[in-house]
Amino acid sequence: MSILRAILSGDPPRGRPLALVLTAIFVGLAFAPLLFPGIGALNVAAKICYFVVLAASYDLLLGYTGVVSFAHTMFFGIGGYGAGLALYDLGPSWSSILIGTGAALLVAIALALVIGLFSLRVRAIFFAMITLAVANAFSILASQLSSFTGGEDGCTFRLPELLRPGFRLVAGPFAISGRLISYYLVFFAALILFLLMLRIVNSPFGRVLQAIRENEFRAEALGYRTMVYRSIGNCLAAAAAALAGVLSALWLRYTGPAVTLSFDIMLDILLMVVIGGMGTLYGAVIGATIFVLAETYLQSLMAALNHATEGLPLLPLLFHPDRWLLWLGVLFVLSVYFFPAGIVGGLQKRR
């Protein structure tokens, strides 16, 4: 137990219900290829993995530091394009992945630093607006520089042989495919990144971020240079988002504006963090899982309900699969209404 505690940085989920839900998600993702056969289910599991990292890194800003940024998908995109373009231009090798990841991290951190230095000093609303403007400009740039980025169509690339779907590590009935190796690469990378972020929020540094969120004036009066701490937090969040982008690119073997830079994803991350619970990284896990599952399976669930209620008045219309977005909206409104502190806030014991 003490080893587990140390891995979780002394911050295990509080309360049995929360621990059970998180364990279920962990087991589900760790054994996804066995538990949920089929390539569709594995796609969903991988998407949950990298969205957990993305949502958790956003919570580092929003929930822990109290900084509202709309540029988080830009950093996600920098990771996706970094890995994707390196694999496309330099060929499908491991060194391309490393070069692409390294370059993406550098660009993400430098950009986060510049945005932070220019605008973290000003009022929160201006910071939010500036991030929105920069992210928009970046998105337009990615679409316009089509000779470099593939434009609106994005770019499809090949992975190193080990990760290709056609690859088989051992032949025969117990074949380990390249797809399986890719999945576990994404899973373990996401797990390590999540645990690293959990460590950061429970470090002395993480407490300073929370202190700044709670009372910036007092943090300054205690002797903390709040600008420095916020800038570092901003850079760490950007770096983690970029790494999530790399994972998404490796899984999708594609990168493009729609899957990495679109503002829709920004809203999705925001909802994941708010629904799961701000200021707790476990909230990001639950938020990302629920969101991706709802987005993927609500439509088929409604098709089934539509079919089951056939013949009844009104109900089939209500459950028509085309209305899935309406129900997704209803779900979110209900969850925010019943869990104002997020699902984690509702599940865990009050201090």
Place this chain on the structure above:
Amino acid sequence: MATQPAAAIETRDLSISFGGHVAVNAVSCAFHAGTLTAIVGPNGAGKTTYFNLISGQLRATAGRVLFKGADITALAPSRRARAGLGRAFQLTNLFPNLSVHENVRLAVQSRLGRGLDLLRTWTRHSALIEEADDIIRQVGLSARRTLRARLLPHGDQRKLEVAILLALRPEVFLFDEPTAGMSVDEVPVILDLIHAIKGNRDRTIILVEHKMDVVSSLADRIVVLHNGELVADGDPASVMALPIVQEAYLGAANV
């Protein structure tokens, strides 16, 4: 080393005005190590504003602030805090959703410069934890160490405010009405703590206080501010006897 040691804190013609209103007007005053000075004056006299100029929350429009002889007029509050200027606020000013222990630990951590440790959990910093616990015990909050600050009763929030200041171990303590809003039986805990700090001869204490019994039992010297100006300065007995003080501060309602 100069023959005459520099004052711990000195203000020279320190002024600030908001629009046309001069809140602090050319206040020159030196505070020496080992002394406790009480600043008194009616509401709106500029006492808290004067404190804000010393600790850096406000920038002076004219004049200078010297800390041990060095000009700190342009330094940010965080720089002044790291240099050894500690401030307890009049309006309770805590980290509301962090625990009592975390509030104090953040101050210890700032003093020891551990804030940039990213990769070890705070639970591994046992020196920080023990020191914070020790200070919490001194102010009598041990039973509530895991409670969130915003859930504390008012008197305990004041004690926590003082605990945070103690944790910074500053050379200069700025107490802004440390006993305001406390019940009568809680006040002695705070006064004892201030007494203990005073016993340490290289510390400087500046105190804004309304309660005259507190002032007369603690202060070596009283400075009177009125309408932003320094109107009297001297030992407690003689300052309290001055007609201008009787008129300006005590007025009709003699406490």
